[in-house]
Amino acid sequence: MSPSSTMYRGKSGQWAFVLHRITGFLVFFFLLLHIVDVSLITRPELYDEVHAVYGNVLLRLFEVGLLAALLFHSLNGLRIVLVDFFPEALKSERSVFAAVMFITTALTVVGGYIIMKPFFEGRF
Amino acid sequence: MAVDTEPSRTRPAGPHTDRRPRQNFETWSWFFMRVSGLVLIFLALLHFSITHILNDVAETDARFVAQRWDNPMWRVFDWALLALAMLHGLNGLRWIIDDYVRVPGKRAAVKAVLYTVTGALFAYGTFTIVSYSPA
Numbered sequence: 001m002s003p004s005s006t007m008y009r010g011k012s013g014q015w016a017f018v019l020h021r022i023t024g025f026l027v028f029f030f031l032l033l034h035i036v037d038v039s040l041i042t043r044p045e046l047y048d049e050v051h052a053v054y055g056n057v058l059l060r061l062f063e064v065g066l067l068a069a070l071l072f073h074s075l076n077g078l079r080i081v082l083v084d085f086f087p088e089a090l091k092s093e094r095s096v097f098a099a100v101m102f103i104t105t106a107l108t109v110v111g112g113y114i115i116m117k118p119f120f121e122g123r124f
Numbered sequence: 125m126a127v128d129t130e131p132s133r134t135r136p137a138g139p140h141t142d143r144r145p146r147q148n149f150e151t152w153s154w155f156f157m158r159v160s161g162l163v164l165i166f167l168a169l170l171h172f173s174i175t176h177i178l179n180d181v182a183e184t185d186a187r188f189v190a191q192r193w194d195n196p197m198w199r200v201f202d203w204a205l206l207a208l209a210m211l212h213g214l215n216g217l218r219w220i221i222d223d224y225v226r227v228p229g230k231r232a233a234v235k236a237v238l239y240t241v242t243g244a245l246f247a248y249g250t251f252t253i254v255s256y257s258p259a
Contacts (some may be wrong), residue, residue: 021216021220024213024216025216025217025220027209027213028209028213028216028217031209031210031213032241032242032245035206035245035246035248035249035252036245036248038189038249038252039248039249039251039252041186041189041252041256042252042255042256044186044187044190045186047185047186047189048185048186051184051185051186052182054181054182055180055181055182060181063176063181066172067172067176070168070169070172071169074164074165074168074169077161077162077165078162078165080158080161081158081161081162084158085158111176111177114176114177115176115177115181118180118182124182
């Protein structure tokens with residue numbers, strides 16, 4: 001028997017679960033890093049030097065990723081709260097998951113454009 | 125009377141305990157994740173909007189922080205975000221460790237590292253926000 005035939009293949013709920021874990025894990029580790037970089041504020045010159053890195057194009061792409069993770073985790077968290085507290089309010093679990101993915105993508109595209117704009121204009 | 129049908133060893137006496145199951149730590153941990161999550165949606169997305177959407181990230185330099193933290197309300201906001209996000213993330217990682225680290229000794233060790241690092245960085249972040257005074 002191949003491993004794939006015994007592998008659990010869930011529906012949208014399984015993907016929501018996996019993505020919720022991954023995005024939560026990533027945001028938490030960014031938070032740990034963020035505590036350290038903000039602590040440099042006691043030495044403003046050093047803070048500005050380190051902070052300038054965040055304007056770099058690679059770090060801007062990272063910030064777009066952070067926004068996507070935050071948006072997915074927020075909206076899917078809202079979906080979980082609905083499922084747990086108001087189960088009768090949800091007619092179709094799948095369409096709610098589709099809405100979470102759609103809003104996450106749409107807001108990431110808009111926010112991502114604003115974050116990347118200085119790069120498109122050739123400033124970074 | 126309830127006393128006749130419900131033996132006291134399974135249902136402790138009391139005005140509110142006769143119909144509800146007992147609330148243990150994991151029940152509160154589940155509830156905390158939902159409540160803190162709802163608050164964090166507001167705090168985290170507002171914080172991200174201010175630092176990356178309404179202002180460009182390149183503009184949020186030391187002077188920007190000095191102006192912002194001149195208002196104690198923003199320090200309260202930032203500290204609330206720090207505290208809730210750390211607790212929410214800590215509890216989430218605790219669940220992840222319980223799911224994937226199955227050997228008891230290893231699990232205890234990984235949790236010890238998580239609690240130590242999270243506790244230390246939470247104290248460090250709190251110190252940064254509270255002790256800051258512009259030069």
